Amino acid sequence: MTQLVLPNDTNILNNLLGGTLMHWIDLVGAMVANRHCRTPIVTASMERINFLNPIPLGHLVLLKAKIQYAGKSSMEVGVEVYSEDTLTGEQSRASNAILTYVAVDLKGNPVPVPKLILSTEEEKASYNEAIKRKQERLARS
Numbered sequence: 070m071t072q073l074v075l076p077n078d079t080n081i082l083n084n085l086l087g088g089t090l091m092h093w094i095d096l097v098g099a100m101v102a103n104r105h106c107r108t109p110i111v112t113a114s115m116e117r118i119n120f121l122n123p124i125p126l127g128h129l130v131l132l133k134a135k136i137q138y139a140g141k142s143s144m145e146v147g148v149e150v151y152s153e154d155t156l157t158g159e160q161s162r163a164s165n166a167i168l169t170y171v172a173v174d175l176k177g178n179p180v181p182v183p184k185l186i187l188s189t190e191e192e193k194a195s196y197n198e199a200i201k202r203k204q205e206r207l208a209r210s
């Protein structure tokens with residue numbers, strides 16, 4: 070997903086508002102989760118978000134999201150955010166986040182999602198890390 074930082078999206082330093090970026094992160098994550106399960110989904114958690122560098126007015130914001138884990142009804146999505154200078158094309162890392170979505174029916178009750186097919190070692194590693202995060206979250210609650 071690509072967005073352009075317009076004046077209405079910025080703080081008094083002329084950089085993208087954190088809340089606006091969080092909204093875009095949630096949207097791109099939700100689109101990816103929905104494409105996996107093709108049911109309504111809700112955001113269950115935004116577990117980790119890092120703002121690494123400010124994104125100035127007039128830059129493009131490139132948001133790349135992928136599913137890292139699918140459980141019974143939940144899906145963990147990782148989002149990487151890059152900032153692109155429209156005049157030079159130079160890109161830099163701006164933010165990253167991990168979110169969990171839950172597939173639901175029209176009454177909001179969780180429903181099963183398809184399993185993930187893991188093809189690469191990288192996919193297997195991020196799946197296992199997501200399981201660890203889920204276990205840690207369940208141990209905390």
Ligand SMILES: CC(C)(COP(=O)(O)OP(=O)(O)OC[C@H]1O[C@@H](n2cnc3c(N)ncnc32)[C@H](O)[C@@H]1OP(=O)(O)O)[C@@H](O)C(=O)NCCC(=O)NCCS
Pocket residue numbers: 110111112113114139140141142143144169171173177178179206
């Ligand atoms: C998310 C929600 C559907 C979970 O419902 P629930 O009755 O607690 O369901 P369960 O306890 O059976 O959990 C269902 C799944 O959600 C996961 N889950 C529940 N709460 C979670 C949380 N805070 N963070 C991450 N995952 C969570 C569970 O681990 C479980 O995963 P699994 O099925 O893959 O094993 C419910 O809490 C809800 O509707 N929350 C509000 C969502 C919302 O309004 N979001 C903002 C607007 S989109």
